[in-house]
Amino acid sequence: MKVVIPDSLMGEIQELQDTFGSVTGQAIVLTDQAGNVVTRPTLSGIFYQKMFKSLQGMERPFEPALLRIGPLSHPAVLEEWVPGLKYVVSPLVPDYGQTYYLWSGLYMEEGTRGLMLQAFEAKMRNHPDYEMLKDVLAAMPELSREGIASIRGKLSVLGNVLSKLLAGCAVKPLEQRRGLVISQLLSNLESEFLKIEVVLQQMAGTLSDAELYAFAQEQEAGQFTVKYSAGKEAGLLMNAGFQQGDGFLGQAVLGREPRHWQGVAQDPRSLFFTQRGMTQPEYLSCYPVRIHSGKRALLLAVGFGKSRPIQDYAQYEQNVTALLGLSGRGEQLVQREALRREATLRLKEAARLLPQAASTQELGTGLLDMIMGMPFFPSSVLVFFEEQPGDTHYAKGWRPEEIAPYVQDLQSRYSSQAFLSSAIINGEAEGQVLLECPLIAEKVFKGILSVGFRRRSEAEEWLSLTGCLASLASTSIRLIEKEARHMKQAGVFTGQTLHYLRLSNPELHRLSAEASAMAYELARYTGLPERESEQMRTAGLLAPFSLAFLQGYGFYPEELSLLKQVDQFASFYFQINKPSVSVTAQLLTLVLHHTGKGADKEQLANTDLEWLDPSRFNLDDHVVGELYSEPRSTFQSFLRSRSEAMPARRGVSAGKLLNNTALKTPKEEWGISPREEEVLELIILGKTNKEIAGALFISEHTVKNHLSRIFNKMDVTDRSQIIALVYKRIFDSEHIEMS
Numbered sequence: 001m002k003v004v005i006p007d008s009l010m011g012e013i014q015e016l017q018d019t020f021g022s023v024t025g026q027a028i029v030l031t032d033q034a035g036n037v038v039t040r041p042t043l044s045g046i047f048y049q050k051m052f053k054s055l056q057g058m059e060r061p062f063e064p065a066l067l068r069i070g071p072l073s074h075p076a077v078l079e080e081w082v083p084g085l086k087y088v089v090s091p092l093v094p095d096y097g098q099t100y101y102l103w104s105g106l107y108m109e110e111g112t113r114g115l116m117l118q119a120f121e122a123k124m125r126n127h128p129d130y131e132m133l134k135d136v137l138a139a140m141p142e143l144s145r146e147g148i149a150s151i152r153g154k155l156s157v158l159g160n161v162l163s164k165l166l167a168g169c170a171v172k173p174l175e176q177r178r179g180l181v182i183s184q185l186l187s188n189l190e191s192e193f194l195k196i197e198v199v200l201q202q203m204a205g206t207l208s209d210a211e212l213y214a215f216a217q218e219q220e221a222g223q224f225t226v227k228y229s230a231g232k233e234a235g236l237l238m239n240a241g242f243q244q245g246d247g248f249l250g251q252a253v254l255g256r257e258p259r260h261w262q263g264v265a266q267d268p269r270s271l272f273f274t275q276r277g278m279t280q281p282e283y284l285s286c287y288p289v290r291i292h293s294g295k296r297a298l299l300l301a302v303g304f305g306k307s308r309p310i311q312d313y314a315q316y317e318q319n320v321t322a323l324l325g326l327s328g329r330g331e332q333l334v335q336r337e338a339l340r341r342e343a344t345l346r347l348k349e350a351a352r353l354l355p356q357a358a359s360t361q362e363l364g365t366g367l368l369d370m371i372m373g374m375p376f377f378p379s380s381v382l383v384f385f386e387e388q389p390g391d392t393h394y395a396k397g398w399r400p401e402e403i404a405p406y407v408q409d410l411q412s413r414y415s416s417q418a419f420l421s422s423a424i425i426n427g428e429a430e431g432q433v434l435l436e437c438p439l440i441a442e443k444v445f446k447g448i449l450s451v452g453f454r455r456r457s458e459a460e461e462w463l464s465l466t467g468c469l470a471s472l473a474s475t476s477i478r479l480i481e482k483e484a485r486h487m488k489q490a491g492v493f494t495g496q497t498l499h500y501l502r503l504s505n506p507e508l509h510r511l512s513a514e515a516s517a518m519a520y521e522l523a524r525y526t527g528l529p530e531r532e533s534e535q536m537r538t539a540g541l542l543a544p545f546s547l548a549f550l551q552g553y554g555f556y557p558e559e560l561s562l563l564k565q566v567d568q569f570a571s572f573y574f575q576i577n578k579p580s581v582s583v584t585a586q587l588l589t590l591v592l593h594h595t596g597k598g599a600d601k602e603q604l605a606n607t608d609l610e611w612l613d614p615s616r617f618n619l620d621d622h623v624v625g626e627l628y629s630e631p632r633s634t635f636q637s638f639l640r641s642r643s644e645a646m647p648a649r650r651g652v653s654a655g656k657l658l659n660n661t662a663l664k665t666p667k668e669e670w671g672i673s674p675r676e677e678e679v680l681e682l683i684i685l686g687k688t689n690k691e692i693a694g695a696l697f698i699s700e701h702t703v704k705n706h707l708s709r710i711f712n713k714m715d716v717t718d719r720s721q722i723i724a725l726v727y728k729r730i731f732d733s734e735h736i737e738m739s
Contacts, residue, residue, distance in 0.1 A: 010039070012344060013165060018042050019348060020158040024151045026104045027052070030092075030162070033099040035063030047136040048106075050129050062103065065089070071099070075152065075159075082123050084108065084116030085137075088152060090159050094166040102162065104155050110142045146482065153475050157351065160471050164464045196228045196324055203301075203320065204231030210285070210301035212237070215324060216249065218295040224253060232304060236276045247272045252286030253298050258318055259286045279304045285314065287321035299324060339375040343465055346374055350469055354476045358483070360385050363476050364394035371451055371469065372396050376462050379432045380452035383473075384410050386445060397452060410448055414438065419445040423467050425459050426450075435459045437470035441478040449473060490555040491697040494541065498696070501544060502678065504609060507600045508544040510681070511617050513695050515595040516540035517687060520694070522587055525638045535559050536588060537694055543592055549611040562588050563616070569627070570619055586631040593619045594639070670713045679706045683719055684726060 013030065021028045021042030029041040029052075043049045069076060075090040087105025094100070108116055120137060124130055143151070200213040212231035216224045222244045229237045242249045247269040252259045264270050265280040274280055285301040299321040350370050357363035364383040371381045380397030384407060393407050414420075419438055426434040432452040439447040449470045453459040502509040519540040523533035539559040542550060547567060550560055565585035581589075596617030672680060675696075682692045689707075693700045716722050 009165060013162060014039050016158060016161060016165075016348065016351075019351065020154060024104070024154050026151060026155070027106065028102065028104045028155075028158075031062050031066075031101050031103065033066070033101070035060035035066050037062070038100065047133055047140070050133060062101070066101065072101075075156070082116065083119045084112045085120070088155065090155065092159055092163045092166065094163050098166075100162070100166060102155065102159050104151075106140075107148060107151070108140060108142045109148065110144050113138070113142055150479070150482075153478060154355070157468075157471055157475055161347070161351075161468055164468065197230060199320065199324060200228055200230035203317075204234075210303050211305070212302040214300050214302070216242070216298045216300070217291065218253075218297065224249070224296075224298065231302075233278045236278045237273075240272070240276060242272065248284055249286060249298060249300065252300075253288050253296055256288060258288075258314060260284070260314065273302070282306065285317060287318050289321045289324065297324070342375040343462075346370065347465060347468055350472055354469075354472045355479055357476050357480060360387065360392065360477070360480060361394075363473060363480065364392070367449065367469070367473055368394055368396045371449075371466075374462075374465075376453075376458065376465075378451045379454055380434075380450075382406065382450040383447065384450065385439075385447040386411075386414070386416065406450075410436075410450075414445060414448060416445050423463060423470070425456060425463075427456060433459045435463060435466055437467055439470055439474045439477060441474050441481070446474065446477050486555070493553055493555055494538075495697045497545065498541065499674075501612070505544070505612065505614075508612065508614060508617070511595050511599055512541050512544050513682060513685065513687075515543055515591050515617075516695055517685070517691055518595060519588055519591045520691070521642070522591060522635065522638050523584075525641070526587065526634060528584070532584065534694075535562065536584065536591075539563055539588055540591065541695065543616045544612055544614065546611055546613040566592065566616060570615065570623055583628075583631055586627045587635065589619065589624065589627060590631065590635040592616045593621075593624045594635075672710065672713060676706055676710050676713075679703065680710060680722070683707075683710075683722055 017028050017030065017039055021044060025044055027041060027043050027048040029037060030039040031037055041048075041052050043052055065078065069078070069089075072089065072091040075088055077086055077088055079086045085106050085108065087103060087107075090102040090104070092100040092102060117134065117138060120134065124133065127133065196215050200215060204211065204213045210231070212229065212234060214226050214229040214234070214237050216226045219225050224242050224244070226237050226240045229235070244250050244253050248259075248261060248264070248267075249272065260283070261267070262283045264284055265282055270280055281302045281304055283303045287299040287301075289297050289299065291297045299317065301317055353370075354363065354366060357366055364385065367383050368381050371378060378397070380395070382393060382395040382398060382403070384393045385391065391407070391411065393403070395403050398406070419440075421438065421440060423435060423437040426436050432454060433456045435451045435453060437449045437451075438445060439449060449466070451459075451462075451466050453462070498509065498512070501512070516537050517540075520533050520537035523536040528536070535556075535558050538556055539562045542556065542559060542563060543566075547560065547564060550556070550563075562582075562585050565581045566589050569581050569585070569589055596619065599617055601618075678696060679692060682695060687695065689700050689703045692703045696703075710722070711717060714722060714725060716725060
């Protein structure tokens, strides 16, 4: 059976598929359970296009795989085309018997490239585009298990959304279609069936022997006009008028029961049709109904061929007529349909934005704004996260005195040990009905999305859409937690690495701290956002290390990209073609070059450790001169503004002062620990608490604790006294002059 989905819904499905395809970089296509292709494939790149084109000559190219694997209840990973080249098939079951399959891929797992290319060569050696396809495939990134899981998580969101959109939409076999239409009209699931003209088109197209359906409404007392029609010669009947009691139709509206006429071609009353240029009808059925305003209406079914058995259709058409009377609420239903379209657009926007949240705070506030902006106008929203230590919540539309009791109620009803996996409607809240959707990530309870409605019917109507938002939020929580774990590991790695750097080469350690602080200041000076400014700061800290060493740990991909570009430009002087380097990387190059001017060259050269690369602080002036003029002029302006804003510098660098022999005994006298000595060095460099925290990968609270202990040990009360004390010790011992 080939599935028929309304054209208006197909547009929504296609747009959602294309959106997720671009986000995940995967090829995606939707088929029915027989292997028929339902959507236009989303193909990113020439490789997918060529491969799918080779399938177009086959009828139902996905059918063999479906027959082999049989019915699926969960997503399955397949690699039957080329071993090692994987794709995923996910079953979508919209709960009415029909199954769809979402096909997505292709991807390679880490470490499989060589074997996969061998298998590809054996399979595709004779393909006319083999060389090009092989090159594209060889450049395809290998994905870690976490990367694959992330893509599949995003696609599961797409599957959930598509299942909800498809629920009740696909047309069943002919013998079941009438009941399906009535069921959909009764439940108001799909907006297409809230429109009279769409119902008539559905009836005229597939549901009975009648060739023309029309719906006439009372405009003035006793005066009727055909407002909707569908089927054969429908346009000729549009806007036709008649009066109660006149002809077939006029007689039908006088009673409450249906009227049926057969063999009417010779009846004078059929002139109502022929006078409009229509074919003479052979049979006519009329069903009177009262619409919501109290006015009368009439559904007419017209056949131009042989007569049909009335009993087969009369009850069905009478039921549809009653429902059309309900759906004649006009503007109210049109407005609701518009709301659904707008809500779908907002949901697509949420699918794009929510996974970008960097923290639960950003996710919570983002959810508040998105839901309060939904066209169903909720009365309130509360997002509750069960976090350790302590629980957090974000709310809008709540009175302050109401929030705490409700949060306590949530904590008593939901916990990591006891929670519901699906949404519930809580009607006990005063003045509103609360739709509570649990946020569950990796089968672990993470919180609640609670949306308030004024009536229970509204909560039921918008339950599916709110559930989709909760699913997106759950996916975002997984991404946030994964990123948090990754950043924590990265922070530990960087802290330990900088500690070893300080022990093995103090001069490089000092340069990295100076470059890090200057890079951040320059980024903010040029108007870069905070995220890119932090990347510049971290890239400055990592500048003393070799790229091969850093890449082996998999941390800071954006920062390593900046350093790689710096290295490319540093080697440009000995190459023919000038590399394409981002403006941000050029600014970082200028910072490293400027910082390296004040370096102790002997100490820089005094290292044979493979994991260190002092060359970034020893860039050739000619190479830097090849940078574009705009970054260089911006950097010069930055240096001027920096020198004007800062007091006159001393003739001796802070790093040299701290390493001066005159301070060795006093530092032992003060009892300064190695970590406190790092903080002390950055104080001498004039860094703020925030800058010290960023440089040492510790919190500002920890910085304050270190400062308090340093103040006590050195018997001072502020930073200026520390600096004065350090300089006094050195001046007294070596008589250093100030410039």
